[in-house]
Amino acid sequence: MSPSAFISHCQKLLGQAYVLLDDQDKAPYLSDWRNRYQGKALAILLPNTTTQVAEIVKACNQAKISIVPQGGNTSMCGAATPNDSGQQVVMNLKRMQTIRGIDASNQTIVVEAGCILQTVQEAAKAQGFLFPLSLGAQGSCQIGGNLATNAGGTNVLRYGNARELCLGLEVVTAQGEIMQGLRSLRKDNTGFDLRDLYIGSEGCLGIITAAVFKLYPLPTAQWTALVAVPDIPSTIQLLNLFQKRTAALLTGFEMMSKDSLDLTAKHFPQMKNPLSNDPAYTVLVELSDHESEEHARNLMESVLESAFESGLATDAVIASNLSQAQSFWTMREHITMAQAQEGANLKHDISLPISSLHAFIEETDGILRQHFSGVRLINFGHLGDGNLHYNVAPPVGTNPKEFNSSHEQVIHDVVYTQVEKHHGSISAEHGIGQLKLPDLEAHRGSVALQLMRSLKHALDPNNILNPGKVISE
Numbered sequence: 001m002s003p004s005a006f007i008s009h010c011q012k013l014l015g016q017a018y019v020l021l022d023d024q025d026k027a028p029y030l031s032d033w034r035n036r037y038q039g040k041a042l043a044i045l046l047p048n049t050t051t052q053v054a055e056i057v058k059a060c061n062q063a064k065i066s067i068v069p070q071g072g073n074t075s076m077c078g079a080a081t082p083n084d085s086g087q088q089v090v091m092n093l094k095r096m097q098t099i100r101g102i103d104a105s106n107q108t109i110v111v112e113a114g115c116i117l118q119t120v121q122e123a124a125k126a127q128g129f130l131f132p133l134s135l136g137a138q139g140s141c142q143i144g145g146n147l148a149t150n151a152g153g154t155n156v157l158r159y160g161n162a163r164e165l166c167l168g169l170e171v172v173t174a175q176g177e178i179m180q181g182l183r184s185l186r187k188d189n190t191g192f193d194l195r196d197l198y199i200g201s202e203g204c205l206g207i208i209t210a211a212v213f214k215l216y217p218l219p220t221a222q223w224t225a226l227v228a229v230p231d232i233p234s235t236i237q238l239l240n241l242f243q244k245r246t247a248a249l250l251t252g253f254e255m256m257s258k259d260s261l262d263l264t265a266k267h268f269p270q271m272k273n274p275l276s277n278d279p280a281y282t283v284l285v286e287l288s289d290h291e292s293e294e295h296a297r298n299l300m301e302s303v304l305e306s307a308f309e310s311g312l313a314t315d316a317v318i319a320s321n322l323s324q325a326q327s328f329w330t331m332r333e334h335i336t337m338a339q340a341q342e343g344a345n346l347k348h349d350i351s352l353p354i355s356s357l358h359a360f361i362e363e364t365d366g367i368l369r370q371h372f373s374g375v376r377l378i379n380f381g382h383l384g385d386g387n388l389h390y391n392v393a394p395p396v397g398t399n400p401k402e403f404n405s406s407h408e409q410v411i412h413d414v415v416y417t418q419v420e421k422h423h424g425s426i427s428a429e430h431g432i433g434q435l436k437l438p439d440l441e442a443h444r445g446s447v448a449l450q451l452m453r454s455l456k457h458a459l460d461p462n463n464i465l466n467p468g469k470v471i472s473e
């Protein structure tokens with residue numbers, strides 16, 4: 001099929017309005033959230049049903065036209081941006097937004113892949129349930145993208161990643177067949193776990209069109225506090241103290257370095273850290289309780305009291321109402337945006353065994369500061385999961401683009417070698433996309449890489465699904 005015959009076929013399937021060909025219409029789908037990558041596309045396709053997705057994929061497979069699946073386009077690693085050949089199509093699922101149902105007795109929800117994450121949270125809440133997946137991009141990222149990246153976010157400590165929340169998937173294969181796997185079972189040992197294969201596969205193995213998720217009871221009380229902590233060992237001891245005393249009630253434990261909050265206050269002055277004396281580290285702790293407001297508040301106060309007595313905390317403020325609690329979270333979520341406003345910086349979304357975090361930070365900070373005097377280290381993260389956003393910004397007054405182009409590879413190598421030394425992961429949350437493809441080759445190990453290539457070849461022999469992402473041919 002020629003490209004023009006393919007376009008006519010798509011127009012017949014979807015309707016002309018949903019096959020975008022005009023440069024201006026295509027533009028928003030062709031660059032990534034960080035503005036790092038700029039691609040081209042034959043067309044942007046906006047299907048509305050699983051059958052339409054399947055028919056388009058079938059046509060692409062026959063014509064050997066590759067597809068870049070796209071959700072909210074919030075990827076941090078260029079995973080949803082096409083290459084610059086102009087021969088690929090972008091398939092954005094934003095029109096597939098139906099919430100197919102909530103089963104209250106089974107505590108599950110079935111949603112289409114194009115649903116915005118926040119819409120799913122709100123739909124669950126309206127029925128008295130908590131859908132716990134929560135992250136900074138939740139107003140624009142889509143469920144399909146969350147699953148394809150196995151998104152984490154702020155509630156992983158208690159509820160797990162997207163993978164742990166998902167019970168079943170509907171997927172269109174690279175051949176355009178529909179795998180009906182919308183099973184809402186908590187126990188299902190019937191052969192290989194195909195669901196787990198597609199979760200986290202970044203659009204390279206199949207197109208997710210719908211999913212079943214677990215729901216949880218809404219907590220009756222939530223208490224949030226900001227705690228000033230002198231150093232990383234104290235931060236980890238504070239985490240352990242909360243885990244020991246509050247167990248499953250601990251739903252958030254976020255660490256923010258002084259540099260990261262200084263940057264947030266610079267770009268969003270209304271979000272100044274309310275703690276006095278600019279602490280080296282600020283921890284955001286959240287407890288969620290099903291008993292009573294009083295029970296949760298007493299518990300928070302009692303653990304903080306112990307933390308003060310043992311010198312783990314030097315200052316703390318407990319949010320007095322919901323809007324203050326929200327402002328603490330907003331401050332945490334604005335770190336990423338403050339970095340974007342400051343200019344290009346080198347991001348490392350890594351994870352480490354919690355017991356290795358201190359050694360990693362101390363050693364890596366030391367190496368980088370020795371080689372790049374004045375470099376700013378913007379560290380924050382979901383510490384309760386061992387997830388660190390270890391970001392490197394150039395010294396004040398240095399042109400970020402020039403600094404990055406001269407030093408990017410050396411800095412990545414230093415950080416990822418340190419990660420490997422401490423048995424961590426070079427991508428905790430954001431995935432591989434095109435940004436980290438060479439780093440995965442360097443750090444994942446040859447046997448694992450070969451198995452990944454074999455899987456890709458078995459499921460997508462014509463390499464039409466998101467080629468050039470995650471793993472090279």
Ligand SMILES: Cc1cc2nc3c(=O)[nH]c(=O)nc-3n(C[C@H](O)[C@H](O)[C@H](O)COP(=O)(O)OP(=O)(O)OC[C@H]3O[C@@H](n4cnc5c(N)ncnc54)[C@H](O)[C@@H]3O)c2cc1C
Nearest residue numbers: 071072073074075079136142144145148151152202203208
């Ligand atoms: C401000 C901000 C904060 C963030 N915070 C977090 C965080 O705390 N935790 C975290 O894990 N991530 C975070 N992210 C990154 C993150 O991966 C996502 O925001 C989200 O999970 C991606 O969803 P999306 O719909 O935007 O996917 P996109 O960016 O559109 O796509 C991401 C990948 O998924 C694939 N894909 C998309 N839809 C489908 C589908 N239906 N079927 C198959 N493949 C598909 C794409 O091809 C691509 O490989 C953040 C991003 C931003 C901008």
